[in-house]
Amino acid sequence: KFLIAAFAQGINVYSAERPFTVEGHSFTRGSLVMRVRGNPDSLAETLQPIAQKCGVHVIGVHTFSATDGASLGASAYRLLTALHIAIVTGNGIDFNSVGSIWNLIDNELRMPHSLLEADDLRYGDLSDYNVIIVPSSWGPLSDRIGNNGKENIDTWINGGGTLICIGNAMSWAADSSTGL
Numbered sequence: 001k002f003l004i005a006a007f008a009q010g011i012n013v014y015s016a017e018r019p020f021t022v023e024g025h026s027f028t029r030g031s032l033v034m035r036v037r038g039n040p041d042s043l044a045e046t047l048q049p050i051a052q053k054c055g056v057h058v059i060g061v062h063t064f065s066a067t068d069g070a071s072l073g074a075s076a077y078r079l080l081t082a083l084h085i086a087i088v089t090g091n092g093i094d095f096n097s098v099g100s101i102w103n104l105i106d107n108e109l110r111m112p113h114s115l116l117e118a119d120d121l122r123y124g125d126l127s128d129y130n131v132i133i134v135p136s137s138w139g140p141l142s143d144r145i146g147n148n149g150k151e152n153i154d155t156w157i158n159g160g161g162t163l164i165c166i167g168n169a170m171s172w173a174a175d176s177s178t179g180l
Contacts, residue, residue, distance in 0.1 A: 004083075014080065
């Protein structure tokens with residue numbers, strides 16, 4: 001929730017690839033790092049209410065030098081990308097599975113997302129999304145998505161997209177005949 005809120009405020013967030021220590025504070029791999037450079041001047045004031053609301057402890061430091069691990073300006077910190085999620089829905093997709101996923105993303109995580117008709121996987125432009133979630137379906141997905149959809153998804157994945165399949169959608173994606 002913290003990361004989602006930070007992205008919503010236009011904050012650039014990095015993730016540590018290795019543990020590091022700065023000013024006596026030790027941080028684990030995966031710790032989030034927000035640099036002053038490249039972020040709004042009001043970074044601390046913006047982060048404070050987000051951290052309080054999410055129950056996250058934010059530690060500000062006054063140096064980029066690490067006493068252990070990579071310094072905070074090093075390439076050992078990956079710039080994270082805000083998620084642009086699509087949830088596949090429509091004819092043949094299990095509405096219970098869609099509802100559970102939609103409730104989690106919309107109500108609990110409060111993440112921006114789009115609903116994408118299963119038919120749009122065949123010919124639609126998927127480049128607006130970096131994550132597509134395919135809920136469980138009623139019947140074989142190969143009938144709904146077809147070869148054009150599989151090829152469209154395959155191109156999108158090879159371009160960096162992340163496909164998440166739930167329930168029997170996993171069987172479709174993992175099937176050797178699908179070729180994903």
